[in-house]
Amino acid sequence: MPDRISDSVPAIRISQMRVDYESFTAVKGLDLSIHAGQIFGLIGPNGAGKTSTFKVLATLLEPTYGEVAIGGFDVAEQPKEARQVLGYMQDLAPVPSDLKVWEFLDCFAQAYGLSKSERKARIGECLELVELTEKRNAFCKSLSRGMTQRVVLAKSLLHSPKVMLLDEPASGMDPVSRVRLREILQKLARDGVAILISSHILTELSSVCTEVGILNHGELLDSGPTHEVVERMSAGHNFRGVRLKLLESSAELARVLDKHQDIFDMAVSEREIRFKFSGTPAEQVALLKELMNQDFAICSFEEIANNIEDILLNLNVPQSSNASIAASPKAK
Ligand SMILES: Nc1ncnc2c1ncn2[C@@H]1O[C@H](COP(=O)(O)OP(=O)(O)OP(=O)(O)O)[C@@H](O)[C@H]1O
Structure with a gap:
């Protein structure tokens, strides 16, 4: 041929x-x-x-x-x-x-x-x-x-x-x-x-x-x-991806985070929460302090770089019942 x-x-x-x-x-x-x-x-x-x-x-x-x-x-x-x-x-x-x-x-x-x-x-x-x-x-x-x-x-x-x-x-x-x-x-x-x-x-x-x-x-x-x-x-994104890992169930912490005005697109699994944070670095520090002052068993708080995985995560709006989602930054 x-x-x-x-x-x-x-x-x-x-x-x-x-x-x-x-x-x-x-x-x-x-x-x-x-x-x-x-x-x-x-x-x-x-x-x-x-x-x-x-x-x-x-x-x-x-x-x-x-x-x-x-x-x-x-x-x-x-x-x-x-x-x-x-x-x-x-x-x-x-x-x-x-x-x-x-x-x-x-x-x-x-x-x-x-x-x-x-x-x-x-x-x-x-x-x-x-x-x-x-x-x-x-x-x-x-x-x-x-x-x-x-x-x-x-x-x-x-x-x-x-x-x-x-x-x-x-x-x-x-x-x-x-x-x-x-x-x-x-x-x-x-x-x-x-x-x-x-x-x-x-x-x-x-x-x-x-x-x-x-x-x-x-x-x-x-x-x-x-x-x-x-x-x-990734261009034009005015937020950072964050991943929190816990030693216990993440449900209670997810409820607290869900009320935060700078947090959106939250995906919750058994011991991990991912979300996007649209606040300033100073506001991120304040968030971290606030979480540490509460009694949550957080073992890591990690920023996720805008790599190809995040892009996919951004596209992949979870549908399952263990994921709660807000589609865009909350109105301040
Ligand atoms: N035979 C079919 N009849 C009806 N809908 C179908 C059929 N095959 C696939 N689909 C639908 O077409 C869409 C694309 O499916 P496809 O398998 O091509 O996606 P994918 O990107 O390979 O997904 P995955 O990674 O889950 O395999 C899905 O919504 C799927 O439900």
Whole structure:
């Protein structure tokens, strides 16, 4: 098959893509271009439309509207060709527990049309890449969740794809596997593979991605080099993020904080409270003194920098009953 990816043809091109589920629009007019060698991180809270976007790119879901091409092949009109250039690692992909690792990989290698000798060599290379060579004869069911994720990654790489789609690949991985994943992605990118990755582990994502995009309610709010996006999204904020940790239930303290006029967007969990504080530094000192004078078991009071995690936190308005929220700074 001719290699259609070049400097002028993006590896992934999404133009005005919309995804509707009956009357609900999950993705609203998305535009995105990702080139060979790029690692692009799609960041967004639950329900932002990340998986819907990945499913369209992986030819598993037709977009309602718009044009989507992988390696120059339109996913709706040339899905077979597109599939040959893409590798898709879905969020927590199941693996058959009664197969050995090499048998599982061999099934997919056969489906990709590799000959017996090619299959053997390629399975060996992919297992080496994900550092699971010694698990070749192990049963899939005996692997940890992190190792299973790495086997799924090896499976997605069997046909040497030019485009990799990884939806939440780090979920379930231990820290060592995550570092390994980062190294593998960087190596693939150096070899010219275009990578689209989504994750909730944002610190991991920002350190590996060349660019990021912030998706919320199906709309791309911003995209570009990571530090530029963080700067733009944080610009004009006249508040600081604060995180309080407690040794006891945070409910009573949350009630006190909720009455404070400079505190908003409060998110409360069992022993932690996060909120935004719009007061001056002197007012922050006064708040801290006031809290210390009361009988709360506060073990830390920490300012959270405006990083990509805060941006996501700002977008992700909690809906659960254990979170109380005020949408904007309270009127003074
Ligand atoms: N088959 C479906 N039918 C109806 N609505 C759906 C369907 N699949 C997804 N949705 C809705 O579309 C929206 C986007 O879902 P999607 O899974 O793409 O988001 P996401 O960013 O991947 O979220 P998460 O991180 O929770 O997986 C959500 O509101 C979801 O409930």
